Every structure is written in C-alpha cells, then in structure tokens.
Amino acid sequence: MSTRWRGRLGAGGAALVLAGSLLSCGDGSAAAGTPTLNWYVNPDNGGQQRIAEQCSADSGGAYRIEVSILPSDAAQQREQLMRRLAGNDTSIDMMSLDPVFVPETSEAGFLEPIPEDLQQELSAGVVQGAVQGASWKGELVAAPFWANTQLLWYRRSVAEAAGLDTTRPVTWEQLIEAAQSQDTAIGVQGQRAESMTVWVNAMIASAGGEVIENPDAKGPDIRLGIDSDAGRAAADVMRALAEAGVTGPGVDNRDEAATANLFQQGGAAFMVNWPFVYAQGKSAAEGGTMDRAVFDDYGWTTYPAMDAGTPAAPPLGGIDIGVSAFSENPDLAFDAVRCIVSQENQAAYMVSDGNPAALESVYDDPEVQEAYPMYDAIRTSLQAAAPRPQTAYYNEVSQGIADQWQPVTSVGEQTPQESQEYIEQVLRGEKLL
Amino acid sequence: MSATATPLGADVAADPRSTRRSRGSDKSRAEAKLGWYLAGPAFVILVLVTGYPIVQALYDSLFSYRLTAPADREFIGLRNYGVILTDTLWWEALANTALITVVTVAVELVLGFALAMVMHKVLGWLRPIVRTAILVPYAVITVVSAYAWQYAFALTTGFMNAVVPGVGEDFDWFANKWTALLVICLSEIWKTTPFISLLLLAGLAQVPSDTIEAAKVDGATAWERLWRVTLPNMKASIMVALLFRALDAFRIFDNVYIMTQGAAGTQTVSALAYNQTISRLEIGLGSAVSVLLFVCVLAICFIAIKVFKVDLARARGEG
Numbered sequence: 001m002s003t004r005w006r007g008r009l010g011a012g013g014a015a016l017v018l019a020g021s022l023l024s025c026g027d028g029s030a031a032a033g034t035p036t037l038n039w040y041v042n043p044d045n046g047g048q049q050r051i052a053e054q055c056s057a058d059s060g061g062a063y064r065i066e067v068s069i070l071p072s073d074a075a076q077q078r079e080q081l082m083r084r085l086a087g088n089d090t091s092i093d094m095m096s097l098d099p100v101f102v103p104e105t106s107e108a109g110f111l112e113p114i115p116e117d118l119q120q121e122l123s124a125g126v127v128q129g130a131v132q133g134a135s136w137k138g139e140l141v142a143a144p145f146w147a148n149t150q151l152l153w154y155r156r157s158v159a160e161a162a163g164l165d166t167t168r169p170v171t172w173e174q175l176i177e178a179a180q181s182q183d184t185a186i187g188v189q190g191q192r193a194e195s196m197t198v199w200v201n202a203m204i205a206s207a208g209g210e211v212i213e214n215p216d217a218k219g220p221d222i223r224l225g226i227d228s229d230a231g232r233a234a235a236d237v238m239r240a241l242a243e244a245g246v247t248g249p250g251v252d253n254r255d256e257a258a259t260a261n262l263f264q265q266g267g268a269a270f271m272v273n274w275p276f277v278y279a280q281g282k283s284a285a286e287g288g289t290m291d292r293a294v295f296d297d298y299g300w301t302t303y304p305a306m307d308a309g310t311p312a313a314p315p316l317g318g319i320d321i322g323v324s325a326f327s328e329n330p331d332l333a334f335d336a337v338r339c340i341v342s343q344e345n346q347a348a349y350m351v352s353d354g355n356p357a358a359l360e361s362v363y364d365d366p367e368v369q370e371a372y373p374m375y376d377a378i379r380t381s382l383q384a385a386a387p388r389p390q391t392a393y394y395n396e397v398s399q400g401i402a403d404q405w406q407p408v409t410s411v412g413e414q415t416p417q418e419s420q421e422y423i424e425q426v427l428r429g430e431k432l433l
Numbered sequence: 434m435s436a437t438a439t440p441l442g443a444d445v446a447a448d449p450r451s452t453r454r455s456r457g458s459d460k461s462r463a464e465a466k467l468g469w470y471l472a473g474p475a476f477v478i479l480v481l482v483t484g485y486p487i488v489q490a491l492y493d494s495l496f497s498y499r500l501t502a503p504a505d506r507e508f509i510g511l512r513n514y515g516v517i518l519t520d521t522l523w524w525e526a527l528a529n530t531a532l533i534t535v536v537t538v539a540v541e542l543v544l545g546f547a548l549a550m551v552m553h554k555v556l557g558w559l560r561p562i563v564r565t566a567i568l569v570p571y572a573v574i575t576v577v578s579a580y581a582w583q584y585a586f587a588l589t590t591g592f593m594n595a596v597v598p599g600v601g602e603d604f605d606w607f608a609n610k611w612t613a614l615l616v617i618c619l620s621e622i623w624k625t626t627p628f629i630s631l632l633l634l635a636g637l638a639q640v641p642s643d644t645i646e647a648a649k650v651d652g653a654t655a656w657e658r659l660w661r662v663t664l665p666n667m668k669a670s671i672m673v674a675l676l677f678r679a680l681d682a683f684r685i686f687d688n689v690y691i692m693t694q695g696a697a698g699t700q701t702v703s704a705l706a707y708n709q710t711i712s713r714l715e716i717g718l719g720s721a722v723s724v725l726l727f728v729c730v731l732a733i734c735f736i737a738i739k740v741f742k743v744d745l746a747r748a749r750g751e752g
Contacts, residue, residue, distance in 0.1 A: 079711055086500045086714075108501035192696035218505075249603035250588035252697070258589050392501070395713060406696065407608060429497060432522045432705060432722070433713060 034064045035329050037093040037336050040081060042319060043072045047353035048096065055339035063332045065094075074098045074194055078395070085110040085324065093327040094337060096319045097142055099133030099387060100394045103215070105322060106136040107392035112323040112330045114140055122341065129385040130358040134320040136390070137216060141322065143337045144358035146349060148317030149303075149381040150202070150272050151374065156299040158182050158269035166301045169311055172203075172237045175304055176244045179270055185248030186241065187259040187271025192406040195255050197388060197398040198315045199272070200405050203234035205313035205386035207306040211397065212389040219393045219427040224420045226401070231416035233306055238411040252407040264290055272303060274317065275378060279354035300374045302381050313386035318358060356382065396426050399433050487727065494721035500714035513721035523722075526700040527729075533614065533701065534682040537621045541678060542671070544622070545629030552630065553637045571627035579691035582620035583607075610698040617688045617699065625681065629674045636670025637663070672743040679733055684726070702726045 041048040052065035070077040078101045084092060085105070097105060105111050114122065119140040123131045130147035134140055152170060159166055162178035179186050189195035201211055209230020213223040225231065241247050248268050250258070260277040262268045264284060271277075278298065285295035303314035321340055323333040339345070346357035347365045356378050362368055363379045372378065389397050404419035405411055425431040494513055498506045517523045548567050555563045570578065584590045586606040594602050606612045640663050648662050664671070686703040693699045695708070706726055710719025737743045 075712065082501060082714060083711075086503075104501055110501075192694065250605045250608070252608035253588065253605060261589060399708075399712070429715075429718065430516055432517060432520045432718070433708060 034061055035332060037063050037065045037327075037329060037333055038068055038091050039065050039321075039336075039340075040068050040070055040092055040095040042074075042077055042096050042098075043069050044355070045353045047349045047355075050352070051340055051345050051349065054345070055336055058339060059335070063329070063336055065336055070096070074100075075395070078104075081105070082108075082110075085326065088326050089324075090326050090328055092324045093329060093333045094340075095322050095324065096145070097322050099130075099316070099318055099320055100389075100398070102134055102142050102320055102322070103136045103390050104392040104394060106141040110322075110325050111141050112325045112327060112333070114143075114323075114334070118334060118338070121338070125361055126358045127360055127379075127382040127385075129316045129382055129387055130318055130320075132390070133316060133318065133387045142320035143322075143341045145319045145321050145341050146346065146355040147358040147382050147385075148274050148356055149378060149385045150198070150274055150315045151300045151302065151377055151381060152304050153187075153263060153271050153273055153277060154299045154301075155269040155294075155297045157297050158184060159299060166299060169302060169305045169308070171308055172304045172306065173240070175270055176240055176246055179246040179268075180244050182269060184246070184270070185262070185268035186246050187248060187254075187263050187268035187273065188241065188251065188408070189255055189259055189272075190247065190251035190406060190408040191253050191255045191258075192402045193255060194398055194402065196402040196406055198317070200234055200401050201388045202303060202313060202315040202386065203237055203306060204228075204230045206303070206310070207233040208310065209233075210389075211401075212391055215390045217391075219396070220429070222391065222393060222397075222424070222427050224397075224423060226423070227417045227420040231420070232413070235405075235411050235413065235415045237306070238405070238408055242409045242411070247408055252409075264294070266294070275356060275372065275374065276354050278372065278374065300377055302377060302384070311384055313384060314381045316382070316385035316387045319355070393427055396433060397423055400426055403433070490720040490723050490727075493716050494724050496717040498715070498717040500716055509717070513718050514725070516718065517721055517725060522700065523702075523705065523725075525698060526702050526705045529614065529699060530683055530685065530701045530703075533618055533621065533685055534679055537618050537625070537682050538675060538678050540618075540622050541626045541629045542675065544626045545674070546633050548626065548630035549633035549637055552634050567630060568627045570624050571631075573624065575624060575687040576691060578624045579620055579688045582616060582623075582688075583692045586616050607693050608697055613693050613697050613699050617685075617692055620688050620692075621682065621685065625678065629678055632670055632674035632677065633667070636667040636674075639670070640666040669743070672737065672741055675741075676734070676737040676743050679737070680730055683730060683733060702729065 039048070039052055049067050052067045056064045070080055077098065081092070081095055081097075081101075082105070085108070102111075122143045123134075123140050126144045127147055129149075130144040131140065133147075134142040134144045152175075154164075154166065159178065162182045164170065164174060164178040175186055189199055204211055204226065207230035209228050210225045213225045214221070217223070248254075248262060254262070256273055256276075259268070259271050259273055260280055263271045263273070263277065264281060278300075281290065281295050281298055284290035285292045303312040305312040321337050323330055323337060327333050341358070343359055343361060346359050347362045347368055349355060350357045350362060350368050351371045354372075356372075357363070357368070360379065363375045369375050388394070391397060400423035401419060404422055405415060422431065426433050495508060495510060496506055497509045497513075552560075552564050552567060573581075586593045588594070588603070588605050591606075593606070594600050594604050606616050644666070645658055645662055648658050653661065684703050685701050686707065689695060689699055689701050689704050690707070695701075695704050702722070703726060706719055706722040708719075709715050709722055713719070
C-alpha cells in the first residue's frame with residue numbers, strides 16, 4: 001500500500017467518524033410543534049411520570065412533559081443538577097428538588113423567579129414548614145409538591161408491655177427506658193449520611209435550638225448553634241441511647257431503609273422514620289414476607305420530644321418543583337408546575353407513592369384517609385416540623401454533622417463544640433471535608 | 434498510563450544507536466517515519482485530552498472557586514495547598530491509600546504469579562477453560578464487584594458473618610476502620626489479580642525454554658529453576674506489572690465510594706478529591722487535591738523508572 005493511499009484511508013476514516021458523531025448530535029430535538037418540557041425527577045413508584053402524562057394531556061397540546069430520572073440518593077441528585085445548571089444546561093425545564101438544596105440552587109441564580117401572584121397561589125393552603133422549605137430570602141422560589149415528616153413508630157404490644165403511654169408525647173428518655181425494659185432496640189439512623197443530620201437537627205430544634213443562627217450569611221460568616229444547650233441535649237440523648245445499649249446491631253451503617261427492615265423483622269420495637277415504612281409493611285404483609293399480625297401491631301405517634309414539657313419539632317422533608325433559569329419556555333414550565341402540584345395530583349401521588357401531600361386539604365380526602373390511617377399524625381407533625389438548616393452551604397453543614405456525630409458510640413460531651421469548630425473551619429475554607 | 438506509553442515510540446525513533454544502525458538503510462528510515470505517522474495522531478490527541486485538563490486543574494487550584502458562586506472567585510495563590518497539607522484528613526487519606534496500595538499489590542503479585550504459572554503449565558483442552566476462569570473477575574466492572582463484596586459483608590444483606598469463624602452474627606465489618614479496609618483490599622485483590630497474572634503470563638512466555646532445560650540437565654531443582662532462571666528472566670515484566678498495578682491501586686476510588694463513602698476513617702486520596710470537587714463543588718480546593726494526587730502518581734512512576742530501573746521497552750520484547 002502506498003503512503004498516499006494510507007493517508008487517504010486515514011482521512012476518510014476520520015471523516016466518517018466525525019460525520020457519525022455529528023449525525024448523532026443532530027437528532028433528539030425534532031419534536032413536531034408541541035414544545036417539550038424536561039422534568040428531572042427523583043426516583044419514585046412512577047407517580048411523577050403519571051402526573052407528567054396527565055398534565056401533558058390536560059394542557060391540550062400546549063406542552064408535553066418528559067421525565068428524566070435522577071439518582072436515588074438526594075446528594076447525588078444535587079450533584080447532577082448543580083453540574084448541569086452550572087453549565088447553563090437548557091435541557092432542564094423543571095426539577096424536583098429536596099428542600100435542603102433550594103437555598104443553594106436559588107442563591108446561585110439557577111431558579112427562575114416565581115411571579116408574585118403565582119407565589120401566593122402556590123403557597124395557599126400549604127403546610128407552613130413546606131412553604132418555609134421552598135422559600136429563600138423571603139420569596140417562594142420553588143413550588144411545594146409533597147412534604148415529608150418523621151413519626152415515632154412502635155409495636156403496640158411492646159409499648160403496652162413497657163407501660164409506655166403513647167397517647168401523649170413521648171420523650172427520648174421514656175423511649176430508652178421502655179426499650180431497655182423490653183430488651184429491644186430503638187431504630188435510629190446512625191449512618192454517616194444525610195439521615196444523621198436529619199436526626200441531629202430534629203433533636204436540636206426540639207430542644208429549642210438552631211443549627212444555623214444566621215442562615216442568609218455567606219459561608220465564612222455563618223454562625224452555628226450546635227455548641228449550645230440544645231446541641232448538648234442532643235448529644236446527651238445519643239450518649240444515653242448508646243450507654244443503654246438500645247441502638248440495635250449495625251447502627252453505624254443504618255439508613256432509613258435498613259431501619260425499616262430492622263423494625264419489620266422485629267430487631268427493634270421502636271423507630272423514628274418517614275411514613276414510607278407503613279406502605280412497605282403493608283405490602284410485605286400482603287406479599288406474605290411478613291406476618292399479618294406484625295403489621296396489625298404497627299403503632300405511630302408524633303416524633304419523640306426532648307423533654308416532657310416541650311413538643312417535638314419533627315424532621316421535615318419532601319420535594320419542591322423548581323423552574324430552571326435556563327429553561328427556554330419558563331412560562332409554559334410555570335403552567336406545568338401549577339398543574340403538577342394541583343390538589344388532585346397531590347392526593348393521587350400520596351396514595352400511589354406514599355409521599356405525604358404539601359397541601360393541607362389533601363388530608364381531608366377520604367381516599368387518602370383510607371390509605372393512610374395515620375394521616376392526622378402526619379398533618380400534626382408537618383405543622384410542628386422544623387426544616388433543616390436553610391443555607392446555600394447546606395452540603396458542608398450536613399456532611400460536617402454526619403462526619404462528627406458518627407459513630408453514635410463516640411458522641412460525647414465534646415461533640416457539639418468539636419463539630420461546631422470543625423464545620424466553621426470547613427466553611428472558612430481552612431479544612432477539607 | 435498513557436503518558437508512560439507515548440515516549441516509547443519517541444525513544445525508539447530518536448535512539449542514536451538505531452539511527453546509526455539505520456543510516457544508509459532506506460527501509461528502516463521509512464519504517465521510523467511510518468512509526469511517527471502511525472503514533473503521531475494518537476500522541477497529539479492524548480496531549481490534548483490529558484494535557485488540557487491537567488493544566489486547567491493546575492490553574493483552578495490557585496483559586497478559591499465554588500461552582501455555585503462563580504462571582505466570588507478569588508485568586509489565592511498556593512493557599513489551597515497549605516490548607517490540604519496541614520490537614521490531618523489529607524495525611525490520613527494518604528496513609529490509607531499507601532497502605533491499600535502496598536498490601537494489595539504485594540498479595541496480587543504472589544497470587545498473580547501462581548495463577549500465571551497455572552495458566553502457563555496447563556495444557557490441552559483445559560487451557561482455554563482455566564485461562565477464562567482466571568480472567569473472569571477482571572471482566573467484572575469495579576462498581577459491580579464493589580457492590581457484590583459489600584452485599585456479602587453488610588450486616589443487613591451479608592452472609593459472611595455466618596461463614597467466617599469467630600465472628601459474631603451482629604458484627605458490622607464497615608463500622609471499624611481495619612475490618613472495612615480489609616474488605617476493601619479483598620475486593621480489590623479479587624478483582625485485579627487476573628490483570629497482574631496476565632502481565633506475568635506474558636513474561637513467563639518470554640523465558641527461554643532452552644535455559645530451563647539446561648538448568649534441569651545441570652541438576653537444578655524446581656525451586657532453584659524458579660528463583661535462578663525463571664524469575665531473573667522475568668524481571669522486566671514483573672516490574673512493569675508492579676508499576677501498572679501500583680499506579681492503579683493508588684487511584685482507588687470505586688470500592689471505597691461504594692462500601693464506606695469514607696466513613697470509619699477509610700478515606701482515600703481520590704475519594705477526598707471527589708468529595709471536594711464534585712460533592713462540595715469547591716473546584717479550587719478539589720483541583721489542588723487532584724494536583725497533589727497527580728504528583729504522588731508521578732513520584733511512583735519516577736521511583737519505579739529511576740530507582741528500580743523498570744525498562745518499559747524490554748517488557749515489550751524490544752530489548
């Protein structure tokens with residue numbers, strides 16, 4: 001083969017490869033007429049996909065919603081969204097956001113501001129905590145879609161045997177005593193992960209404290225409230241749990257799902273967890289993997305209090321829908337959001353996917369009440385719930401808490417002070433995380 | 434790895450001896466030229482795709498730069514490096530990474546050599562079966578193997594507590610630094626030993642059989658033949674296997690990320706870089722960690738090539 005021939009072959013091959021890649025870039029946006037809205041969602045039982053189809057149909061051809069599924073872990077959802085948004089990705093129109101990441105997304109200018117009248121419409125009749133979670137600097141920046149909260153779950157028979165009065169708010173101290181007397185465990189989330197922050201924040205808030213005192217501040221200026229009486233009270237509860245030996249096996253690697261399994265299998269007769277555990281228990285009982293009697297023994301009440309006189313401030317979670325600042329059709333996207341968070345959709349979503357609605361009126365829906373007998377406990381809990389720290393630096397604060405308050409057995413008197421110093425150093429850029 | 438491979442072609446072409454040898458020979462000059470034509474485009478592309486990010490990381494590491502607050506970007510010189518090098522977390526991660534590298538590479542080398550011997554000696558219809566069986570773990574994606582090992586040892590899904598003697602049924606392998614590192618190392622060894630044995634198999638094939646025959650005739654025992662004949666003849670490929678695996682092991686990420694996420698003091702350097710850059714979106718600080726990781730990898734290369742005199746060309750049978 002001559003040199004010239006080799007050159008031609010090489011050039012031809014390169015041209016073919018180039019042409020191929022150009023062709024593959026070209027397709028995708030060839031929709032016929034109807035604008036497509038891309039909605040990035042957290043994984044669920046398919047409820048958001050159904051809502052997307054419903055709203056597309058209801059729009060009468062004004063838009064078509066396509067759903068893209070994010071990773072299952074909240075932190076990974078954030079990583080993917082932030083990186084795309086930082087690259088001004090126009091392919092995102094709407095996104096399902098965990099409330100803890102709303103401030104960061106809004107502060108970075110990634111969220112399209114919601115018009116004043118729509119802000120009012122979207123927050124009318126929504127539980128207070130959920131509105132707070134979707135707001136930043138006094139403005140509603142995302143639409144509350146569903147609101148989650150943790151309850152105290154227990155086996156009725158065990159609570160009865162321990163003489164625990166669950167008709168009134170239960171304290172951590174009473175809970176530890178009851179678990180110890182019945183030789184059982186309390187399912188808490190001790191993994192070095194977001195669930196640890198959920199727990200620590202709920203205890204600090206329940207004791208009247210705040211993890212962050214000035215949430216609007218820039219990283220280096222943030223004042224933390226972990227090294228406080230409330231923080232020390234939270235550390236005391238953890239220490240008491242560990243000392244009483246009621247944390248159960250494998251607490252240091254236990255997240256919400258593992259806690260639910262432990263409770264289901266009888267390894268713990270008490271646990272703090274989100275309401276998904278009820279739907280999970282129900283399907284296990286129906287599927288025959290768990291005794292029906294065990295499921296009938298499920299009891300629930302509001303989150304444990306720090307002391308008998310003060311009601312608890314339970315954890316708050318959920319999902320808000322934000323419209324991307326880089327969307328090419330923001331007005332249509334807002335129309336779609338309005339449809340997604342409608343009362344009918346929230347009620348249907350609660351029944352199908354087990355995620356509690358953000359609108360209070362949904363809890364009066366007979367279908368919801370039938371599917372979730374604890375609807376009233378959820379509503380009460382949502383009204384009292386405290387959001388996690390609202391800050392654009394949430395990830396640092398949360399990872400810092402998870403790092404310093406774990407393992408549970410290592411938590412001591414010094415933990416609040418040490419963790420506060422550590423997180424402040426991280427926020428000042430003086431330490432790695 | 435690519436960076437170590439590219440100068441080879443250059444060496445061969447620019448070697449004064451080969452030029453001398455080829456002087457007057459049109460054929461070999463044309464071959465050298467063809468070598469450049471063939472390797473040239475790949476070389477240019479490699480420089481573009483690896484050189485550009487490295488330079489960008491070096492540049493970013495001099496800034497305090499958060500992806501979600503681009504307006505606050507500020508030049509801070511070498512302060513990021515100061516923060517990292519005075520942080521105990523960096524040194525802990527470095528020690529963990531070095532430990533994992535030394536332990537896994539040492540075990541893999543011994544195991545890999547044994548497996549290479551098996552692959553080399555076994556004859557007949559068994560040969561392809563044995564070779565395939567040994568190589569299977571290497572075909573498994575690291576993330577998948579990490580999950581498999583995690584599920585095997587995790588308290589909720591695992592069965593190892595029932596299998597390993599002297600371990601209680603409530604034992605949590607991932608709650609303790611040393612047991613967590615043990616599982617991470619085991620997974621790493623299981624996964625990459627086939628790679629080392631493959632490289633060593635190539636080395637074994639290069640050992641001249643007549644030398645072994647001669648040693649046999651002289652009355653050398655099998656053990657003596659291994660130590661005096663086989664291993665010295667394989668030195669080049671052993672060193673290359675060591676270097677490749679050491680570089681690979683030093684960048685360990687998947688196993689740690691899947692199994693512990695750095696909890697229980699199992700942080701490694703790559704995971705630390707990921708956490709700053711991807712998770713915290715602190716591009717400046719994260720780039721500085723990446724640059725330091727790059728420097729460590731360069732140091733390993735330098736030590737291997739200059740101190741242990743790894744001859745990459747000889748390992749390819751060019752010497």
